[in-house]
Amino acid sequence: MKERKQARKPSHPAELVPRRRGQGDAAPTTPKSYTVPFSAIVELRHAVTEYGSQGRALQVGTEIAIRMKKPPAVSEPKPEELIRMTYKLLPRTIQLIQELTASEYGTAGRAIAGCIKALKIKKIN
Numbered sequence: 001m002k003e004r005k006q007a008r009k010p011s012h013p014a015e016l017v018p019r020r021r022g023q024g025d026a027a028p029t030t031p032k033s034y035t036v037p038f039s040a041i042v043e044l045r046h047a048v049t050e051y052g053s054q055g056r057a058l059q060v061g062t063e064i065a066i067r068m069k070k071p072p073a074v075s076e077p078k079p080e081e082l083i084r085m086t087y088k089l090l091p092r093t094i095q096l097i098q099e100l101t102a103s104e105y106g107t108a109g110r111a112i113a114g115c116i117k118a119l120k121i122k123k124i125n
Contacts, residue, residue, distance in 0.1 A: 029090055030088070031088050031089075032086065032088075032089050034084070034085060035083070035084050035085075036083060036112050037081050037082060037109055038082075039113070043116045043119075047119055054087055055088050055093075059089065059092075059093045060119060061116050064115070064121075065096075065100060065111075065118040066099065068118060071114050074113045
């Protein structure tokens, strides 16, 4: 009995679909709105040069603040200083902001301001 010829494998690789931002190995981000003091927004925008984006800077700040024994103190902002901002954040960052709000700061805006203060600290205890 004759052997069948096997199908040839193509000599060139299959076409790959181009990756879009936020797809592939990157974790999905979620847009989340917070009422944040204006001074915190300005400081966060200054941190963009070092971290690449506001969301990444906020992610690093929350990770630092949650690991500190005593997160930085933040005063109560004036109501006219508060601005509503939306950030694309990882689910873990959103969860950490909620934890900081419940345990230390009372409001998400103050928690974000504390995270940004933690970014600026040179020596972490």
